[in-house]
Amino acid sequence: MKVKLEKKHAIDAPPAAAWSVLRDLNVLAECMPGASITGQTGDNEYTGKVSVKVGPVQSVFGGTIQVTGIDESNYTMKLDAKGKDQSGTSNASMQLTASVQAGEGGGCELVGNSEIKVMGKMANFGGRMIDGVADQLISQFLANFSDRVLAAGEGEAAAEAAQRVAEQPKELNALALLWGMIIGFLRRLFGSKESS
Amino acid sequence: MIPANFDFHAPASVAEALSLLAEHGDGAKVLAGGHSLLPMMKMRFAAPQHLIDLNGIADLRGIKREGDTLVIGAMTTENQIIASDLLAADCPLLPEAARQIADPQVRNRGTIGGDICHGDPANDLPAVTMAADATYVLQGSNGERHVHSADFFLGSFYTAMEPDEILTSIRIPAAKGVTGSAYVKLKRKIGDWATAAAAVQLTLNGGKCSEIRIALTNLAPTAVRVAAAEEALKGQPIDDALIEVAAEHAMAASDPTADLRGDVEYKTQMAGEMTRRAIRQSLARAGG
Amino acid sequence: MATPAEQVQDPVGGVGCSRKRKEDARFIQGKGNYTDDLKLPGQVFGAFVRSPIAHGRVVSINKEPALAHPGVFAVLTAEDLKPLNLHWMPTLAGDTQMVLADGKVCFQQQEVAFVIAEDRYVAADAVELVEVEYEELPVITDARQAMSADAPVIREDLEGKTEGAHGERVHHNHIFRWDVGDAAATDKVFASAPLTVSEDISYQRVHPCPLETCGCVSDFDKIKGELTVYLTSQAPHVVRTVVSMLSGIPESKVHVIAPDIGGGFGNKVGVYPGYVCAIVGSIVLGRPVKWIETRVENLAATAFARDYHMRGELAADEEGRVQALRVHVLADHGAFDACADPSKFPAGLFSIVTGSYDIPTAFARVDGVYSNKAPGGVAYRCSFRVTEASYLIERMMDVLAQKLGIDPAEIRSRNFIRAEQFPYTSCLGWEYDSGDYHTAMQQALEAVDYEGLRKEQAEKRAKGDLMGIGVAFFTEIVGAGPTKNCDILGIGMVDSCEIRVHPTGSAIARLGTKSQGQGHETTYAQIIATELGIPSDDIQIEEGDTATAPYGLGTYGSRSTPVGGAAAARAARKVKDKARKIAAAMMEVSPADLEWDVDRFVVKSLPDQSRTIKEIALAAYQHLPEGLEQGLEAVEYYDPPNFTYPFGAYICVVDIDRFTGEVKIRRFYALDDCGTRINPMIIEGQVHGGLTESLGIALGQELAFDEDGNILSASFMDYFMPTAVETPHWETDFTVTPSPHHPIGAKGVGESPNVGGVSAISNAVIDAFAHQGVTHMQMPHTAYAVWKQINALGLNK
């Protein structure tokens, strides 16, 4: 089961600021709800885990992340992530290409293309949820990312963003309200999704 | 198909349940009818460390009328809803929908509260209670609060309920005037989840639609109200052209997930068709 | 509808009467004894670690965390089975299959490790503790892509092998090519035929899905060196032979018992990794090991059916008389060829594909291919691949009818084999034993007022409504089978019956078949009752215990009545022959002077001189004249001279909601001719059940996969199972054309309704669109699929 997600997210900050968050996997991982880097096994290889909680469903995926390309001149980063859940009954992988592009009025735009593949029990029985969950995760990721970039800036907006970063929930489920607001909004404005 | 182990708690009161919930926090899960949660636990998608069974709390069961409001305890089973004379008279939409949920055995266990709190877009009662203009009563350690059904569902399996809260009752305004309602559900077979379903409740006044609510099941990440359709019909005599307008709005409000039951196009089209049928039936029942 | 003869109360409850079932008493009181009901002293429980991916290498398995879990006794992997040479096992189709993943996995939910623990709760916990690392490989789930040049190699163990069990392999994912008929002659007819039609017709992957899943309890007695296995098997004797071959334990020390079985429908023919692992576990631990599938495992891993992708072509004249049939099939067998067919028939009896029609020339080719899906390919409530064949020809007859503007019933009548042509040899080599197709079809058309229905349909069409009338006629080929054609692993497909008449006149009969709900304890007793005059109530039937029953190949392919039933009748006749001699001695007359009357031998010229079977039975255990041995018993091993060929005419009427695509079966009429009718009540029940299964297949069932090999219908949440509400009222009817070669003229009926039902329902759905030029729609005809057709035609506007 594959879910393809294409997202664009405008950020009111210079491209270089966004790129500094994007290129640092440790910081980047913190933007992902429930995700963390647990170790570094090579120059561009890391181990990490993601805890996903959807309603009563709770699952912890552990695996490897490989940064397969960093293009400083085009602010583009590519990574492959692979993992399996703790019970060994589901596998998941993600290929992501993300780049920072110049936006309007000195701002920038984060452009992400990802393909998420899910195998095993999650795909067998959770298929109807995967679409929505992937979408939710990415949307939240984008919001967190944006906050981190903004927090590095100055002024009131930066302070507010820093506050949100500090309060950023560890898992997806606790940010229901916020999520509820952004999901429909983002999907209509930026999102297009395709699943197979 | 064996659940992981857990500690079991069977509180006798809401207060006791809330204190257990506060004590065990994130590792606790509330058990109502169990026909969503237990299968998930058996498949090991869910593995709470503490299960707090609400079945022993008598206060959470029963259907009564308080003035113009019907109050349904959250642990009232679907079969109790079907059997209720009060609902048959004052909110027939609810028993009509309950009859279309699962099967007789499941309806003996399945509760209105569980159906709503689970936040599953495929569950029937979220859309139905939305169409019935319901308000949910939540109790938590900080007391009681009321959340309108239209504001409760935030995403797939995401609701406005806080982890330390319990849904205690559902409050529905009793039908007034010339009303008609219908829940029309397209499904592969009896008891199955909706491929698409529409709940409609409307009031006629002098041949015109004075009030209407339309909500859809399993056509978006949550049950959805089709506000644009409601606006279009309100204050009008409902004719075929307006029904068509409502169906178009229902389709526009749909954002379904493709599965074996249908692709996005089919489900979207069925959102329209179920809406047409539900409005027509409601009109017929209202004598319009 | 019952004939006057059937309404008469039979004096011994014998053939032709609708007596109540003898087995019911235990089932209605909760005293059935199914495999999972067993609880042996010291019993432990086994459960599988299964692959979450559909294709990949097993990089590592760490079983230590599971072994450290309290209550866990053992964790078996392929490495543990290797020294015993049990990590792979032979399949019934001449292939081999991994018992536990040996270096790689080839389908999702494949067995990777077997955890044995004190009970199923602990086992379930420990399964999650076994750590397996996989490396994913590209996946094939569509048979049509299996033989593309860049397709991944699914079976590396066969790489480079150009010869399989059934001849040449033309691709690394190719299993076999099976050609039947005269290709050149067929091509020639097509080249010059006035008219040809062709259609791509798939029969989707489905599952037999008995309500009881598969399972076993294996018990090894170390001291005696004896292995006892209780299991859900339709063919316990074959399992005993396979277990002996695999384990090296002499067959005399392997005891297989099939207790009550909660439905089989083909799912319980094969030998599964669970059986092997439980057996190994019980030998290793010296304790009984139980393994019971979950429903998910059942749907995902054991014995699918169909998955045939067919191209059918007919050549005909302008009057619709078929001149030739050409068929090519791509058969998806999954990752291992574990298809349950007679060994020489890799595509089963698919060559019955000329159906009920007198088609002079035909050619069929079947290519079997591997895919990353579960192994199987069983005959789900049909004789081997007969449903697929029947569906193909019944669809093609409609396609031809449509092309010519001839009514579907009429085109069938024009092509039927005529009554006077029987016994009839088809161009693909089968000798049809008996039939009267025109009479059956006529009776069916009249019963439903076919003309009236067509008139109504025309009116409905004028209004834009969608109504379909499905006509289907089928001829089955069942009762495998003659040993000259049929064997499994080299053992001829005979079946057997042993009858012992006790001194007081009651009897016990043991057979090599195994009922899974068909009512053998009743119908076999009826056959013997009629032959021997012993009331069927006094005849005990036993099956399923290899220690007591004579060897038989089991129950599937509607073979119980044609083979087992024949053995019962003939064993009874052997008993009767001896009874005649004893009676003659008792009355001091010559055996030739006696004639049989219901339950006694009567002296021909002296009707008041007689001896009942009861009297004879007692005498059989007393002093007898010289030359007569005591006892009254016999054994028969029956090798049928031919298959039997049940047939039927089915008509289905559907109404389709043109806005939602929902199909409603308004009426279904089934006329079956199964030859001599043993118990009309049971026949009717079999027809009801088979039709309900066919409804499930035609309208909703599919083992669906996504492109990555995830199974999407692995529970009853997603796999369509009709309830009493979706199931219509079935109308049944019959004609009787006895089989000339069967001892009592019976042909078998259990599977006919599944064969004919699918065609009738599918034809009905497609017929609803025939006026729009639609010639075919793929099953299953779900509301969604039908709506797509409606929408494409704009009929929902």
Place this chain on the structure above:
Amino acid sequence: MAKKLISMTVNGQAHDVAVEPRELLIHTLRERLSLTGSHIGCETSHCGACTVDFNGESVKSCTMLAVQADGAEILTVEGLASDGTLHPVQEGFVEKHGLQCGFCTPGMMVRAYRLLQENPNPSEEEIRVGLSGNLCRCTGYQNIVRAVQYAADKMSAE
């Protein structure tokens, strides 16, 4: 997790058993009380083979915890007959050939038993809907409907 001691009355007989909280009621009935008449067919509460009568209501015992049955009155197929006399539902299943392999039969009959308490004179449609939580793979339901009608007639005549 500590076991819990529960008491329940099954087919009129009191039982005290100690169970893990996660133990499913069907397993308690089948494996601790050796009442193997109720079966497991699907595990996702679709097939109804595990149906038992629980405090006067039909439930699916594979989707209930044994601890939830503390203090409950349960009736299984083994308790349908009384004093050696078959219940009319059991009689009906034999008379009308309402069973074949017998696996769904206990759950089907226990549900039919309750259906006839709820509605002593059901129409064919009401019987079909009333049994919609029980799957049968063998009979095609038609003879099950007849069996229930037989029982309804017999019970109303009594």
